[in-house]
Amino acid sequence: QVQLVQSGAEVKKPGASVKVSCKASGYTFTSYYMHWVRQAPGQGLEWMGIINPSGGSTSYAQKFQGRVTMTRDTSTSTVYMELSSLRSEDTAVYYCARGRDMVQGACPGYWGQGTLVTVSS
């Protein structure tokens, strides 16, 4: 079965960077796009970007352009999301989510458990 296991909670200081991992199993890693979505405490879902694990191409929401980098390691079936220049407003649960179908235009169908990133001085 499809499983997405994310790295553990992080506490970072303002201005630092954080790198969250998402290890996939139960399917062909390179066949499905991976989304990243975040959720601030008590708030709604915010789509951050998408990566094609096959070639590594990415597309980011404009809000995060210049601060976010999504990468993948096909040898370990893991995708990464790195967010830099952290500020308090970046405190959130970060989710990876696999596309339901094998195309970019597929909604997230399977979700990781989430990684809480806390930004605090």
Place this chain on the structure above:
Amino acid sequence: DIVMTQSPDSLAVSLGERATINCKSSQSVLYSSNNKNYLAWYQQKPGQPPKLLIYWASTRESGVPDRFSGSGSGTDFTLTISSLQAEDVAVYYCQQYYSTPPFTFGPGTKVDIK
């Protein structure tokens, strides 16, 4: 970017009664070449990741109870829970995944028991 709105912000429905949530997109998410609406619905319970309920606006995901249904086309969509159960208490989000990213979410609708 496509902006998604939802109404109401919250609603309380008696057990066994119907719950209806509306979602509107700022531009059409109907792709004319395949006649598909790139609109999904998710359910999120506290402390859990979202769960996909409906995709292509009206296709129920495997394992989702048939009391959940989606309808609509173009810019206006509806999620209906035909007979609310206690386990349906959650926040519901719509999301468009039309064409070029970003794939924006609606702000969410909280459903409670009256």
